[in-house]
Amino acid sequence: MIRTICALAGIAIGVTAVAAQGDAIAERKKLMKQNSQHTKAISAMAKGEAPFDAKAVTAAFTQWSATAAALPKLFPDNSKSGDTRALPKIWEDKKGFDGQIAAFAKAAAARPTDVEGLKKAFPAVSKACGDCHEGYRAAAKK
């Protein structure tokens, strides 16, 4: 009886752990996907190729800020493998990785209200994306 309970408890914990790991990977991928959708639209505005849309700009920067706030908890130790492009460097160089998140948060904190403000604020966001992806994300597998 005791053994059955222990076995069931072990399985329950195991499944939860796997689900949690799966959740972290899925969640951060979802946030990154949302990031890029905003980036596409905002980049066009910053280049003057699309009309400035204040609501879209606020929504974008708000979502980027939310992502930056959520990221620190989305790389638990058990999410290193699986369907992820996260590089081991994230865990080996935690200080560096945290620095990248901080740079992203700082860039995303802007709330530009016109095209000129956007032209000043957006490059920092784009740079934060690129810098982190350079060292902490693996090349795509095709």
Add this chain to the structure above:
Amino acid sequence: MRRFLLAIVLLGLVGVAAYWFVTRPQVIAASELPAHKPDLENGKVMFFAGGCTSCHATPKAEDRTRLGGGMELKSPYGSFYPPNISPHPKDGIGNWTEADFVTAMVKGTSPDGRHYFPSFPYTSYQRMTLADLRDMFAFIKTLPPVEGRVRDHDVRFPFNIRFALGGWKFLHLDGARFTPDPNRPAEFNRGAYLVNGPGHCAECHSPRNLLGGIVESKRFAGGPNPEGEGTIPNITQHGLKDYSDKDILEILTTGMNPDGDNVGGSMAAVVRNTSQLPQSDRAAMAAYIKSLPPVQ
């Protein structure tokens, strides 16, 4: 029987001598260089088009014009450590002559007559004009001198035998300069020159054969990442058919691709350099890349 063995040995010696003669390091002599007044503006463009900082900048230095070298470049053959190419007179290339520099870039030969490993992409740089190379050299000489020599490469046997590199170069260096296509507009030729010469894009974006040379029939068709995991993208129209000229230009300017994602990885270092080029040069490169027929 003894005569037969002797004949074999003699044949072997003749073979080695012939190999040595055919593959001995080639140089460009100073006498071959016509009079030239260096253009530093052009030199700066060539410097960024050539992407020198991506391999030769002192790692972790904020100032990417400090070319002290030393960054570890992993490869299937071992690790390479790009040398100090700052204008330091003792530890860098400060007391090289123009002929030394041009010889290195176009012939892959060091000033003391040794073959360079082709991890230094002279197979692409050989397409550059002597004038552009001399301008680049003049520009490098204006950058800060950095002290310190870099450690030797850590390449596995038998790839570390420099004598064998002569054979590799014989097979893979055709010594040809870039020839513009008279049937194409100037922008196309400019793009073709920048991409195939200083840009050396094919060095990463092409598959390699067993000897480590580019499979020419599949140039630009991408391949396994030489530095580790993942794939380097196919940039012919097979890989980039959904990308417009403008999309490619955007990548070279900011690193952003049409999905709103950032290219990241090793390409980020490339964009750090291409972003410093005149917009017209980036547009020319984009137009040329967009014109590459699809190759799988």
